[in-house]
Amino acid sequence: MSEQKLAAEVRTEFGKGYARRARMANLIPAVIYGHGAEPIHITLPAKSTTLAVRVANALLSLDINGEEHLAMVKDIQRDPIKQIIEHLDLLTVRKGEKVTVDVSVHVTGELAPGNVYNQEMNVVSLEAEATHVPTSVEVSIEGRSAGEHIHASDLDLPKGTVLLSDAEALVVNISEALAEAAEEVATEEAAAE
Structure with missing residues (x-):
């Protein structure tokens, strides 16, 4: 920055x-x-x-x-x-000094068809050099499918930064779209009858 x-x-x-x-x-x-x-x-x-x-x-x-x-x-x-x-x-x-900052998390990319994501964390705490504080951290969901989770430890952090938030904290949860899940249940019930 x-x-x-x-x-x-x-x-x-x-x-x-x-x-x-x-x-x-x-x-x-x-x-x-x-x-x-x-x-x-x-x-x-x-x-x-x-x-x-x-x-x-x-x-x-x-x-x-x-x-x-x-x-x-x-x-x-x-x-x-x-x-x-x-x-x-x-x-x-001071230049070279480490500071603790909260940085926003931005989701990029497209999911596999029929899936949705829920962003559980909007900011993460980082330790960074005062003159090189990142404006945001990006997380890619490109091609991911239902059941996948992205934790804070999975984030690609900029060089020189250290994650201070809980490494096991859930950042993005990916699941099936509800409309498609309801259609599958209706189709299975119709087949059972």
Whole structure:
């Protein structure tokens, strides 16, 4: 995942009133914490920040008074109606550092005819280098048939990542389509009569 470069300004005012004024000026209040350092309270430009954090586990390169900080988005508070970003919590990271992230699982491919799949897990926990966090993990169901199961241990993980979720956790369950199963039962009952 590539890092997004943003210019940030240190803020000295706090509270609801300041946060409202900042948002009216198209700025997003944020805080950077981690590695035992004092939290840094900043504001970020609203438009470029909103675009940068559209992906999960976004990595931001922040320019704060000429000093570069590398941070991952830990939490986003949004307005429940307008869905605009109201505040960001950022976690300081270093190049080469390992971080724990939740990554979405995407199913690809087509099943054998007459089968359906049920995705049991939508995200898996991984440990990855902070500057190389995958955006998703793909699992192929191409040509698979009823009765097959795909567990977390069967996922093809990107190089340098380690699975933290339970290896035996069921990710995808493949079964017969119910309509076809009902037709088979009806056909068998008709043959029995």
